Each structure stands twice: as C-alpha cells, then as structure tokens.
Amino acid sequence: MEFELTRDQQLFRGTTKDFLEQEASLLKVRELAEAGGGFDRDWWRRGAELGWVSMLVSAEYGGDSISGSGLRDMALVAEEMGRLVSPGPLVVTNVVAAALSESRFSAAHSTVIERLMSGESVATYAMCEVDRGWDPAGTQLLASPEGDDIVLTGVKDLVESADQSEYMLVTARCADGLAQYLVPTELPGVTVTPLTGIDLVRKFSRVRFDGVRIPRSALVGSGAETEQAIERQLQIAIVLQCAEMVGVVERVFENTLQWMSDRYSFGRPLSSYQALKHRVADMKMWLEASHGTTAAAARAVDARSAEAAELVSIAKSYVGSIATDIIQDCVQLHGGIAITWEHDIHLYLRRATVNRVSWGTPSEHRERLATIIGV
Amino acid sequence: MGSPTEIDVIEDIETFRSRAREWIAANLPLAKPVTGEESESADYDEAAWARARELQKLLYEGGFAGLCYPKEYGGQGLTPAHQYAFNEEVAGYEMPLLLNSPTFSICGPTILDMGTEEQKKKHLSAMIRGEETLVQFLSEPGCGSDLAGVVTRATRDGDVFVLNGSKIWSSWAYAADYALCLARTDWDAPKHRGLTMFLLEVNQPGIELRRIRQVNGNEEFCQEFFDNVEVPVSNVVGEINGGWTVASRQMFHERNSVGGGSQYVSGRLMGPKRRSPTAVMAEIARRTGRSDDRRVRELIAESHAIGRVREHLIERVVAGMRTENLSASAGSIIRLFGGMGHLRQTEIAVEVAGPHGTFSLPGTMGDREIAETFITRQAACMGGGTTEIARNIIAERVLGMPREFAADRDVPFKDVRRSR
Numbered sequence: 001m002e003f004e005l006t007r008d009q010q011l012f013r014g015t016t017k018d019f020l021e022q023e024a025s026l027l028k029v030r031e032l033a034e035a036g037g038g039f040d041r042d043w044w045r046r047g048a049e050l051g052w053v054s055m056l057v058s059a060e061y062g063g064d065s066i067s068g069s070g071l072r073d074m075a076l077v078a079e080e081m082g083r084l085v086s087p088g089p090l091v092v093t094n095v096v097a098a099a100l101s102e103s104r105f106s107a108a109h110s111t112v113i114e115r116l117m118s119g120e121s122v123a124t125y126a127m128c129e130v131d132r133g134w135d136p137a138g139t140q141l142l143a144s145p146e147g148d149d150i151v152l153t154g155v156k157d158l159v160e161s162a163d164q165s166e167y168m169l170v171t172a173r174c175a176d177g178l179a180q181y182l183v184p185t186e187l188p189g190v191t192v193t194p195l196t197g198i199d200l201v202r203k204f205s206r207v208r209f210d211g212v213r214i215p216r217s218a219l220v221g222s223g224a225e226t227e228q229a230i231e232r233q234l235q236i237a238i239v240l241q242c243a244e245m246v247g248v249v250e251r252v253f254e255n256t257l258q259w260m261s262d263r264y265s266f267g268r269p270l271s272s273y274q275a276l277k278h279r280v281a282d283m284k285m286w287l288e289a290s291h292g293t294t295a296a297a298a299r300a301v302d303a304r305s306a307e308a309a310e311l312v313s314i315a316k317s318y319v320g321s322i323a324t325d326i327i328q329d330c331v332q333l334h335g336g337i338a339i340t341w342e343h344d345i346h347l348y349l350r351r352a353t354v355n356r357v358s359w360g361t362p363s364e365h366r367e368r369l370a371t372i373i374g375v
Numbered sequence: 376m377g378s379p380t381e382i383d384v385i386e387d388i389e390t391f392r393s394r395a396r397e398w399i400a401a402n403l404p405l406a407k408p409v410t411g412e413e414s415e416s417a418d419y420d421e422a423a424w425a426r427a428r429e430l431q432k433l434l435y436e437g438g439f440a441g442l443c444y445p446k447e448y449g450g451q452g453l454t455p456a457h458q459y460a461f462n463e464e465v466a467g468y469e470m471p472l473l474l475n476s477p478t479f480s481i482c483g484p485t486i487l488d489m490g491t492e493e494q495k496k497k498h499l500s501a502m503i504r505g506e507e508t509l510v511q512f513l514s515e516p517g518c519g520s521d522l523a524g525v526v527t528r529a530t531r532d533g534d535v536f537v538l539n540g541s542k543i544w545s546s547w548a549y550a551a552d553y554a555l556c557l558a559r560t561d562w563d564a565p566k567h568r569g570l571t572m573f574l575l576e577v578n579q580p581g582i583e584l585r586r587i588r589q590v591n592g593n594e595e596f597c598q599e600f601f602d603n604v605e606v607p608v609s610n611v612v613g614e615i616n617g618g619w620t621v622a623s624r625q626m627f628h629e630r631n632s633v634g635g636g637s638q639y640v641s642g643r644l645m646g647p648k649r650r651s652p653t654a655v656m657a658e659i660a661r662r663t664g665r666s667d668d669r670r671v672r673e674l675i676a677e678s679h680a681i682g683r684v685r686e687h688l689i690e691r692v693v694a695g696m697r698t699e700n701l702s703a704s705a706g707s708i709i710r711l712f713g714g715m716g717h718l719r720q721t722e723i724a725v726e727v728a729g730p731h732g733t734f735s736l737p738g739t740m741g742d743r744e745i746a747e748t749f750i751t752r753q754a755a756c757m758g759g760g761t762t763e764i765a766r767n768i769i770a771e772r773v774l775g776m777p778r779e780f781a782a783d784r785d786v787p788f789k790d791v792r793r794s795r
Contacts, residue, residue, distance in 0.1 A: 002694075003691070004694060004698060257774060260776075269777065272777040278770065280769075280776070281711065281765070281766035281769035281770045281774075282715075284708065284769050284773065284774060285688075285708050285711050285715075285769065288691055288692060288705075288708055289687065289688040289691075289712060292684065292687035292688040292690060292691035295687070295691065296686075296687040310683075313676075314679075314680045314683050317676070318680055363673060366672070366677055367672055367673060367676070370672035370673065370675055370676040371672075373676065374657060375656075375666060375671075375675050375676065
C-alpha cells in the first residue's frame with residue numbers, strides 16, 4: 001500500500017477492510033474451501049456495491065474511481081484481499097471490465113459492463129492456452145467467420161473462476177491476427193472443466209470451445225490494436241496480482257513477528273536470537289522492496305507511462321519469486337506447527353504460489369524484460 | 376525593500392526545472408563520454424578535486440548550489456523535489472560529484488542538525504561555495520561497527536582539547552579541509568557517554584596522513600595519526616561528552632546517503648565513469664553471440680530489475696520516513712538493499728562477461744572493470760555501516776525486536792575489555 005493516501009482512499013480502504021474481515025474471515029475461507037465451490041456470489045455482489053468493479057470503467061458507463069487513479073485504488077482492495085487470502089475474481093473481472101470499457105466497441109457491451117459493476121454478473125479472462133503460457137503469440141484458438149456469426153474452436157487453460165462466470169473475454173486467432181470476443185459461458189459448445197489447483201478458494205478451469213457460435217457484435221477488439229489491448233490487460237492484471245501478493249506476504253510477516261516474540265526456546269523468545277533477527281531484517285527489506293516496486297508499476301500503468309511494460313515485468317519477476325521465499329522462511333521460523341492443515345500459513349503459501357505461476361512466471365517476465373530493455 | 380508581510384514563496388518545481396535546464400545548458404560542460412579506458416585514479420587525484428571545487432563555485436554563482444540547505448547558510452532553501460528535478464536535468468553534464476559524499480550528504484547535514492550558529496555560518500557556506508570539503512574521522516584500527524568504542528583521546532587544556540590516537544577508513548581525507556572527528560573525553564563514563572565530536576582542521580601540525588591502497592588499487596581511504604593535535608573548544612559539535620548523539624545523527628545521514636536516499640546529493644552520488652551495468656552486459660552478450668541465450672538474457676534482466684527495484688525501495692522508504700509510517704531508522708533498509716543488491720549484480724556481471732570481464736590487453740582497463748569491481752564488492756557491505764549492523768538496526772529499531780546483549784553496557788569505559 002502506498003503511504004500517502006487521500007482521505008477518500010483511506011476511507012475506501014477502511015470500508016473494504018472491515019467488510020472483508022467480517023464477511024470473508026479466514027474461518028469463512030476455510031468453510032468455502034470445505035464446500036469446494038469457490039466464492040459466494042452474494043458476497044461478491046456486496047463487494048461490487050463497495051466499488052470493487054467500478055474503478056477501471058469509464059465515467060460514460062458509470063465507472064468512478066476514488067482518487068482519480070482507479071488502478072491504484074483497486075490495488076488497495078487487492079492488497080486487503082491478499083491479507084485475508086480472500087476468494088473472488090477481483091483480478092479477472094476488473095481486467096475484463098476495463099477491456100470492455102476501453103474497447104472501440106464498448107457501446108455494444110454496455111449492459112455487460114453494468115452487470116459486472118453491480119456484481120450481478122462475473123466475467124473471466126481466457127487467454128492462456130495449454131503449455132503456451134501467457135504470451136498472446138501462443139494463441140491457437142481459432143475464430144472463423146460463418147455467415148453473420150463467428151465460430152470459435154480451441155481450448156483455453158487456467159481460466160479463473162470459469163465455472164462461476166457468466167462471461168469470458170476470449171483471445172482468438174483469426175485471418176488477420178488476433179482478436180478478442182466477449183463470450184457467454186452458457187453457449188452451446190462451451191465445456192468448462194474445473195482443474196484441481198492448490199489454492200483452496202480460487203478455482204481455475206480448462207475451457208473447450210467446440211464450434212461455439214457468437215454474433216459479430218461480440219467483438220471487443222481486432223487487428224493492430226489487439227496486441228496493445230492485450231498488453232494493457234496483462235499490465236492491469238499484474239499490478240493487481242502483485243498488490244495482492246504484497247498483502248499476502250505482509251500478513252504472514254506480521255504473524256511471524258508475533259509468533260517469534262511469543263515463542264520461547266532455551267528461556268528466550270525466538271525474536272531475541274540474532275541469527276533469526278537477521279533473517280527477519282532481510283524479509284522486511286524484501287517486503288518493503290515489493291511494496292515499492294508494486295507501487296511504481298501501479299503508477300506507471302495507471303498513467304499509461306512508456307515504462308509501464310518494463311515496470312510490470314520488474315514487479316512480477318521480483319515480487320513473484322520473493323513472496324514465496326519469504327513465506328517459506330516464515331514456515332521455517334514457525335517450525336512444525338506451520339506444516340499442519342490447521343495453521344493458516346499454508347493458505348497464504350498456496351495463494352502466493354498460484355500467483356507466482358499465473359500471468360507469467362518470474363522467469364518468463366525476466367525473459368520479457370530482457371526484450372523490453374533491448375538485450 | 377520588501378514589505379514587512381513579505382512571504383518567501385518557494386518556486387514551483389516546473390518553473391525551477393526549466394530555469395535549471397536553461398542554466399545547465401548554458402553553463403555546465405557535458406560529462407566526458409565513458410570509454411572504459413580511463414585510469415582509476417583520474418577519478419579522485421588532485422586535478423579531479425580542484426575541478427570539483429571549480430564546478431561547485433560555478434554552481435554557486437549560478438544559484439544552483441546547496442539546493443536543500445537553508446538560505447541563511449548559503450543554500451537555496453528548496454525542497455527535495457527541487458533537488459530531484461535538478462538531478463534529472465543535470466544528467467549527462469559534468470558535476471562536482473566528489474563533493475556529494477561525505478561533504479554535502481553526511482557532514483553538512485550533521486553540522487546543520489547539531490552545529491552551533493557560528494559553525495553553520497562558517498562551514499556550511501564555505502562548503503556550498505566550493506571552498507571547503509569535509510570528511511569523517513570515525514572508525515579506528517581497533518573499532519569499526521562498534522563505533523562508540525573509539526579510544527582516540529581528547530584531553531582538555533584550557534581553551535583547547537589535545538588529541539592523540541589514530542583514525543582509519545576516512546575517505547578523501549587527503550583532499551579535505553575539515554573532519555568531523557569523534558574522540559573520547561571521559562574514560563570514567565560508560566562508552567556512549569564519554570565521547571565528543573570535533574570539527575578538526577585536517578592540515579595542521581601533529582596530524583600525519585597515510586593513504587591506504589585497496590585490492591583494486593583504489594586509494595581513496597586514509598589513515599591518520601594524531602600526536603598532540605590541538606583543537607579549540609569552540610570546535611566542539613554538540614555537547615562535550617554528547618558526541619554519541621552527534622555521531623548517531625551523522626550515521627543516520629550516512630546511511631541515507633549510502634542507500635541513495637539523501638536530498639543533499641546533487642547529480643548522482645558518485646561514479647563519474649560508471650557505465651550502466653545493464654548496457655555493458657548487453658553489449659558483451661551481443662559481442663559474444665549470446666544475446667539469444669535465455670539464461671544470459673534472464674541474468675541481465677535480473678540485474679537490471681535489482682537496480683530499478685532499489686530506486687522504488689528508496690522512494691518508498693523516504694516517503695515512509697517523511698510520513699512517519701516507518702521509523703527514522705528505516706534508512707538501514709535501503710542501506711542493506713544497496714549492499715546485497717550490489718553483491719548479486721556484480722556476481723551476475725562476472726557470470727555474463729566470463730573471461731571478457733576478467734582479462735584485458737596490457738595498459739587498458741576495458742571490461743576488466745567487471746572483475747575488479749567483483750573482487751572489491753564486499754566493500755559495498757561495509758562502508759557506511761556494515762550490512763550486519765543494518766540488519767541489527769532493522770530488527771531492533773524498525774521492528775522492535777529485543778536488543779543484543781552488550782557486555783559493556785553501563786560499565787565505565789576504562790574497565791571495558793578491548794582488543795589487544
């Protein structure tokens with residue numbers, strides 16, 4: 001979280017935090033995990049009423065940010081959600097809402113934008129394909145025109161909350177490159193297969209498209225602008241993902257500090273041992289660096305700065321790997337208790353690990369960064 | 376004459392920026408392009424120091440010296456944001472970078488915080504005019520991290536103190552006019568309570584100065600020997616026996632400076648001939664046909680990311696301290712990152728460059744600078760306070776963990792066991 005928040009941002013953050021603590025406590029997260037169904041739709045709708053899907057939508061469609069910098073406002077929510085490993089499709093729904101609102105054909109999607117903002121509907125993002133990563137160049141799903149319709153054929157992978165979404169933003173290959181379409185999940189030919197993942201409440205699916213027929217009005221973007229639009233979507237997603245990871249790590253770190261002062265060995269608290277203090281000092285440094293680089297990426301993407309692509313890949317490559325390092329060392333500092341199912345730290349480690357590998361691994365982002373900086 | 380209600384309005388950043396840009400272009404020479412063939416000592420030999428003073432004078436005459444120092448001491452009374460804007464505008468021009476540390480970013484702020492009115496008037500303005508450089512006489516052969524254990528003796532004799540002892544690791548002492556020198560004035564008090572800080576004139580009888588040659592051939596460090604050196608009582612900074620308060624403040628400024636978070640640095644901190652490590656590595660990778668090697672590409676990207684993340688961390692920690700969301704000791708976080716980031720970056724450079732960064736033809740430096748930097752890399756984890764001390768500070772003062780046991784706490788210093 002950035003240190004200098006406006007009064008409105010502080011208020012917004014406080015409301016979100018209170019809501020999450022009351023309605024999505026870790027106990028609740030564990031209940032949802034037991035039930036195996038992902039997030040609670042009514043809960044999501046109430047979150048949407050707080051503005052969780054409105055910040056990246058233009059005023060034309062009723063969107064509104066808190067501070068004038070919608071993405072930085074959203075990062076506050078993502079961070080609070082990270083602190084409680086909250087369920088909910090915050091990243092994907094916002095990416096789709098922003099994409100629809102920024103699309104040349106936004107007017108055709110105004111009803112869906114409205115539904116997403118109210119929480120009545122949920123949308124997810126279908127980009128990645130099996131073994132092809134998050135590079136849009138790997139797209140093989142085909143979009144072929146047939147009469148007045150477009151027919152989609154192919155498979156998308158790691159589609160978040162697909163089984164709880166009404167819409168998907170699908171990236172497809174067509175005659176003149178890539179295009180994106182808004183596709184209702186209920187259409188014939190769409191088969192959603194939930195995958196078993198390690199996050200207990202954030203579910204991912206593989207989605208098959210067997211000749212799925214959509215009207216031409218489903219188009220969100222095509223031609224030369226698609227690549228830029230996809231880059232923008234990736235940037236928004238990673239800023240929110242990194243903000244969430246920072247929240248995840250910060251909470252684990254706070255709990256670990258508390259543990260170290262409560263736990264005595266050899267007649268002294270763990271926090272009095274220099275060997276352990278020095279490890280904790282390193283963690284504090286990494287945590288503050290993660291905050292800093294995430295905030296820098298958020299500012300750059302929000303301002304559509306020329307540095308945005310670079311800073312996003314820096315943030316993901318840094319935060320993505322350091323987050324799991326920190327949490328694993330916190331597990332070590334806790335000892336045996338932290339590898340039990342009852343201890344909450346594994347919920348955080350699960351979320352951080354899934355975030356590490358989705359939207360590009362740290363390694364993939366270093367490779368991307370090399371290209372960006374001209375290696 | 377201004378009206379009695381005249382308010383000193385601070386120039387807005389963008390107006391300042393364009394005024395600075397115009398002045399810089401008209402008055403400052405461009406920095407010499409870096410070829411990699413420069414001799415190491417050219418950075419800090421006598422000619423380099425004379426040039427630095429000359430450039431400082433030029434900045435002073437143009438009204439761009441001591442931007443964040445108060446006007447009454449010869450500065451411009453501007454904000455850090457003005458200094459950062461100036462730094463951006465002055466990139467690529469020749470600047471007196473040698474004066475940044477310790478003169479402007481460590482000694483200056485310490486005098487500003489702790490000095491008497493006379494000391495501030497005399498030393499700060501001379502420094503800003505380019506007429507005085509200052510260094511630190513802190514570490515001794517027998518103590519470094521445990522700075523409060525210094526044994527240089529200062530004995531009062533009427534209006535003067537008489538100093539005997541030795542100081543070491545003082546950067547640039549051979550080019551300095553004054554030093555902030557920490558000495559022991561009371562041996563019966565516990566170690567932190569018997570120290571006094573002096574503004575000591577460097578070029579005077581009784582001070583013998585030797586230069587220390589480092590493993591990379593660099594000779595910026597010095598050792599000094601004091602034989603009955605006299606310093607007037609009026610040159611005490613802070614209180615007599617209150618030297619630890621001054622030294623703590625000084626180390627606070629030092630950590631900020633080393634970490635890259637000081638607003639008193641003008642232009643870059645130092646390194647007039649440093650090429651961007653990313654650019655050097657990318658160039659070597661191209662030259663050796665490895666630009667497509669995924670492993671090499673990732674390493675270069677990682678090194679680049681460390682540099683950028685360091686900037687982001689500095690920005691965050693500075694904002695955190697300013698808004699009191701982080702304790703004033705949080706400067707140690709950027710100090711630690713600076714050291715550890717440097718270790719990883721120099722390792723990556725050696726890995727990527729291979730033999731190209733380790734050997735050069737006779738009489739040239741070329742990319743051998745990479746391995747020369749590597750073999751002295753630990754210095755980045757020592758100077759400005761070791762990374763071990765930084766970790767102690769982060770754990771104890773930023774995070775509030777219990778303090779380490781100290782065998783010398785509350786013991787009269789004369790009874791404390793010391794190195795033989």
